Amino acid sequence: MSLAQPSLDTLEAALDMAVRAPSVHNSQPWRWRIDGRTVDLYADPGRHLVATDPQRRGLVLSCGAALHHLRVAMAVLGWSADVRHLPNPADTEHLATVEFRPREPRPADFALAAALMHRRSDRRRYSWWQVPSPYVRRISSQATRFGATARHVPDGLRSRLARPAREAARRHAADPAYQRELAAWSGRRGTTDGVPAANTPCPGADDEIPVRVFNEPGLADRTEHPDAAEWLVVCTPADDRLSRLRAGEAISAMLLSATELGLSTCLQTEPLGVPELRDDIRAQVLQNCAHPQAMVRIGWVPTSAAPLPHTPRRPLEEVVER
Numbered sequence: 194m195s196l197a198q199p200s201l202d203t204l205e206a207a208l209d210m211a212v213r214a215p216s217v218h219n220s221q222p223w224r225w226r227i228d229g230r231t232v233d234l235y236a237d238p239g240r241h242l243v244a245t246d247p248q249r250r251g252l253v254l255s256c257g258a259a260l261h262h263l264r265v266a267m268a269v270l271g272w273s274a275d276v277r278h279l280p281n282p283a284d285t286e287h288l289a290t291v292e293f294r295p296r297e298p299r300p301a302d303f304a305l306a307a308a309l310m311h312r313r314s315d316r317r318r319y320s321w322w323q324v325p326s327p328y329v330r331r332i333s334s335q336a337t338r339f340g341a342t343a344r345h346v347p348d349g350l351r352s353r354l355a356r357p358a359r360e361a362a363r364r365h366a367a368d369p370a371y372q373r374e375l376a377a378w379s380g381r382r383g384t385t386d387g388v389p390a391a392n393t394p395c396p397g398a399d400d401e402i403p404v405r406v407f408n409e410p411g412l413a414d415r416t417e418h419p420d421a422a423e424w425l426v427v428c429t430p431a432d433d434r435l436s437r438l439r440a441g442e443a444i445s446a447m448l449l450s451a452t453e454l455g456l457s458t459c460l461q462t463e464p465l466g467v468p469e470l471r472d473d474i475r476a477q478v479l480q481n482c483a484h485p486q487a488m489v490r491i492g493w494v495p496t497s498a499a500p501l502p503h504t505p506r507r508p509l510e511e512v513v514e515r
């Protein structure tokens with residue numbers, strides 16, 4: 194084991210980047226502990242969205258995405274990360290322990306770190322420009338490094354995603370607990386968590402696959418025509434906590450790869466929060482061969498689209514214990 198260890202300043206700088214990871218409803222359901230040479234990642238059960246994410250899938254995926262963001266941040270700061278997943282069977286909230294070894298940053302590390310800083314969830318309609326197939330393949334291939342797979346859903350099969358997405362929206366519209374949670378966590382202005390009004394457009398009535406509707410949408414979306422978005426379903430061979438954590442890492446790698454290519458992305462998970470509709474997607478899209486964890490929508494925003502504001506994050510003092 195190398196005796197060199199990153200300074201506290203380095204670890205804090207990296208965590209500041211790690212918390213830019215996407216999280217369900219921007220709940221940021223993580224806690225970090227810096228202990229000498231290691232960083233530990235814990236799930237924060239106090240931030241579990243019970244009605245939106247009943248199986249805690251989104252919570253663990255979000256933490257997995259933050260874990261991958263930490264690797265990317267440390268790589269550009271000159272450290273490679275050794276991750277032990279679920280290091281403590283007696284503590285189910287303890288998701289990872291990370292140690293570091295010095296390693297010269299490579300050009301690819303800088304590109305990925307730049308993508309991390311630029312990425313945003315873009316929920317607007319994308320343009321009619323096609324995403325080239327090699328791009329789709331390159332983004333999908335990221336998932337395999339984390340034991341996950343990204344299945345591309347081509348045009349002809351989209352109705353198999355559209356039907357459960359429509360049904361989830363219908364059920365959630367009539368579910369008071371879901372609606373209360375949505376009202377509490379979206380349509381936000383000036384807070385450090387939740388989904389800001391400024392980042393959510395009105396959903397398009399003619400969207401091929403309906404996307405999650407948020408409270409008080411405040412983002413202009415001038416594109417009227419149906420877009421040429423591509424859809425990927427991220428899936429895993431098992432559906433345990435480790436698979437979800439690894440799927441979160443895979444999702445982060447895919448989103449950053451797409452951002453690097455200049456594409457816009459947004460995660461979609463609404464139907465996966467309803468067990469029956471999740472089973473439907475597993476059967477209809479994945480032929481019961483794998484467990485769906487999240488859908489990723491990818492495309493080009495029109496060149497005339499305004500830049501999106503960054504979604505705020507909680508200050509590090511609230512999430513890091515030293």
Ligand SMILES: Cc1cc2nc3c(=O)[nH]c(=O)nc-3n(C[C@H](O)[C@H](O)[C@H](O)COP(=O)(O)O)c2cc1C
Binds near residue numbers: 214255387404460463
């Ligand atoms: C597990 C997970 C599930 C998500 N599900 C959705 C979704 O169904 N619809 C959506 O618009 N955004 C979804 N998001 C994106 C988050 O709302 C977004 O990451 C968060 O608001 C922070 O914004 P940012 O990604 O722009 O930093 C999801 C993110 C994660 C990690």
